[in-house]
Amino acid sequence: MNPCKQRVARLREQMKNRGLDAYIVPSADPHLSEYLPEHWQARTWLSGFDGSAGTLLVTANFAGLWTDSRYWEQAQAQLKGSDIALMQQGQDGVPDMDDWLCTELQPGMKVGADGFTLSMRLAQDLQSALEGVSVRFSCNETLLDNIWPDRPALPLEAIYEHEAPFVSQSRAEKLQQIRKGMEKLGAQWHLLSSLDDIAWTLNLRGSDVSYNPVFLSYLLIGPEQSELFVDAAKLSPELIEKLATDRISIKPYENIGNALAALKDNEKLLIDPARTTIGICQAAASLKRVEALNPSQLLKSRKTAADIQNVRNAMEADGAALCEFFAWFEQAMANGEAVTEVTIDERINAARARQPHFVCPSFATIAGFNANGAMPHYRATPESHAVIEGNGLLLIDSGGQYLNGTTDITRVVPVGQVSESQKADYTLVLKAMIALSRAVFPVGFPAPLLDPIARMPLWQQGLDFGHGTGHGVGYFLNVHEGPQGISHRGYRNLNTGMQEGMITSNEPGLYRPGQWGIRIENLVCNVSGGETEFGRFLKFETLTLCPIDTRCIATHMLDEAERNWLNQYHEQVRNRLQPLVDGAALQWLLERTRPL
């Protein structure tokens, strides 16, 4: 019997005991992280589906998993035999989970969830939708512990300092800036739940989850003192002492609720409703709240000049690693060696690991050959992957965490013969990427509105792609961070205004299901584009340094400005990487950066 069936059955017993008619299991932890510690992977444990996004809903006679189009194929396979229905989120005719609940439940029924896995914003929206149909909602339902005997423990990895020369602002300075933001909003206290905000603020890093160098904790910032709620075993006595000199004391992780409840009623607590769970919010129920974006979000997104110079160095190291990798790859293919998507992952990580200040990959490498490349979130596994042979396009999306920066790059390279249709697609994606690279825009301009600049060359041919064109990138932090993002779907979001120092990806794509996929991705940084009587402008500095394979280009489709951009980019890549590579890697660099 499928183990998920038993698990869901046991969940239903718990629901019955608690008088719940529906139970929601989101993909989230108490910090609303993208990557979850195993302890918090309840949705995967219950359903078998291990994609990064998806919510399980269980009622007495229905179980459904809502996930978006990126994961439909994977979910269909993984849910097989579980009796859990795949709800294709965003598909015409498929109701949102909120709508489903409002339609299917009867007045007087009760929905439950663990409030520590739901953001305040989502919980409030759901609550008011359910109220409209007289359905009750409880956020205090932690049913998993009772049915998950071998639930993994919380991670216990060490916490370390992110130090000079890789850090340009002290934690005292950062706390001062945050307190200025609190003061503006009239708040004496500020709770940070989001792990990258905490790591950035305190210049600390950890390894509690894969890829993101963060650690499980809460930070409560007061007018003078701060309290870091974290397992003290993760910090050395020296580090604890050092934090104490900055008036930061260590408290047990699980004490955050009590600490919030103990604050004075007449004081105001600043919390970010999109980055705080309703569970934590309930612990602070007696306090006056100011709901606003965490001040650290904007501060963190604007990298300092020193940070950016560090990232430039990291990009050179990353580029050198990629030269070595690609030189090896081409040689291996020429030699007829058996190269698979999995080999690529191993080789690319190994090349990065030889570079200075490398810490770990910044996400799981996506190496997809032909049809596999058409799945934007494909992951090759030892059990299921393709061998790189014959003709076609190989898409490689990978990145590294370095003490001096976070990288994220996608390149597509030819294998054997490349068809004219493949070249046309590749060239259109390149045109899209170049169009955005050349953009100039007013300071403060909302990032989502830049998306059409990239998409227009594709739209003009009746083509499009389903993901955003760009996401914010952290500084030796999460490879996905806010608040800016270049995706038209986020056009009504707040706080997306472009500011100097923000780093964003530029990664248009084009996917032909069952055939091939193309994505070309550089990281770009907002730098001054000058000031005139019409205002202050920003432009993009391309940070990523790696040749864009010209063998896949239909040259006649590029106009003069685009050719110039590409040639200048390759000149810069050559000049900056040449001193760092030799042998086959140097030969490859020189060959692949020849002007068009």
Add this chain to the structure above:
Amino acid sequence: MNPCKQRVARLREQMKNRGLDAYIVPSADPHLSEYLPEHWQARTWLSGFDGSAGTLLVTANFAGLWTDSRYWEQAQAQLKGSDIALMQQGQDGVPDMDDWLCTELQPGMKVGADGFTLSMRLAQDLQSALEGVSVRFSCNETLLDNIWPDRPALPLEAIYEHEAPFVSQSRAEKLQQIRKGMEKLGAQWHLLSSLDDIAWTLNLRGSDVSYNPVFLSYLLIGPEQSELFVDAAKLSPELIEKLATDRISIKPYENIGNALAALKDNEKLLIDPARTTIGICQAAASLKRVEALNPSQLLKSRKTAADIQNVRNAMEADGAALCEFFAWFEQAMANGEAVTEVTIDERINAARARQPHFVCPSFATIAGFNANGAMPHYRATPESHAVIEGNGLLLIDSGGQYLNGTTDITRVVPVGQVSESQKADYTLVLKAMIALSRAVFPVGFPAPLLDPIARMPLWQQGLDFGHGTGHGVGYFLNVHEGPQGISHRGYRNLNTGMQEGMITSNEPGLYRPGQWGIRIENLVCNVSGGETEFGRFLKFETLTLCPIDTRCIATHMLDEAERNWLNQYHEQVRNRLQPLVDGAALQWLLERTRPL
């Protein structure tokens, strides 16, 4: 003594009698129209400022007029001697009126306004802001009648039918579509206050205000019957009878409040909070309300295929009129005749008036020579205007109301010598206009997000312009209509998704204060851009037919695609207008449409 001083003094007496500490006089009528009947021009009468946008606020010891940057110069001049302060709305450090009230008034004080001049949305926002500082707000304060002895009466112009072949849907069909929208929202009743919605729904037109062929009225749509609240003297007995056969009865204009109050309490009324005054809303206070966009807004914006064919014909007539006008203008300049900005207005109206189905101008012509052209909303008057002489650029923005469509076009033509800087500016604006003309985008794409496509060529040179790039345009209706608009400032607006059949202006500009101004404007229509496996797309068909003066172009700044676009446009203009003009106009057309 400045008459405004006396008027404000008398207003203050009234305020005292009513216990009001502040009184708001917006620029609005009970239909929230852009162009106001004189009866509703209270703000102009009180302050002397006659710009189209601005709000007067009076307290016991302060009077201030809030208006945006378009009008600062004009307001400064017109407010002189009135003791009314100019509040430069949008300027750094100048508080919004709501903020000013919240800061300056004391708890317990009372603000008043005539609720029939405030939208529900604005009134609700103000109310909740004032509540936060314990200031009271009353919307039932109609103080003007008591102090404005010679207040103009309401207009009494005749109402006429908009008929086939210029109308493609009967009013019965339109009402049926609206009732479908009401049903979806669960509303039995729907109140229309916005005059263009009413005119469109009923296929009726009027002349109560300049430029917009609408008439003062309310329309209350019920499940079976509708009631048109209008001065019956405006309709012929035949028309009243004809409306009766469509189950539309005529009621006195002033009875709308009683009619709403008489509706059953258990029924729901659909009203659009952005297009209905709080005054009317109060009359319907006992009813359940559904607040949503008027269904007619989206229906009206999507012109039928037959409407669009009619507009194409109107554009040919309009283009022929412009050939005649420009041929005359060039000849008159060559002959050394004295031509002024005012002459241009007269001549262009006269040329349009000779065309079939012409009704009236669609707005006041903007003819601005050199520095005057740098003021986007400049209006030459008999008292103050420039003579067209010497060297420079002449900007002409004009349009006509025809029974078969509404036109709006801006062209810039050279006078004498044109400098290289002027040519560079002109060419950049042309590049912006062409970039948007060539756009392709998914069906439903939010119109504001297309704005950067037009602005990018200007931004890349550190240039920008302060107005939107495009506004929706009616069909023999208001030259400004929603819901779509191509302005990045409206990016958080709802209901801006592009749909087939919408007509929008494409009018980027560039203004050098004190020197010259450039704007190039065509109307474009959303037509199918094809359907692929990636979705359904829209593209623009350019409707406007008039040469774009190539003598101002720095040819080397155009790329091949831009040159091709322009040559193809001119070929189409030549082919379609040639049969309609002769003599000097034909010569001018042939000369000005020669390929680059």
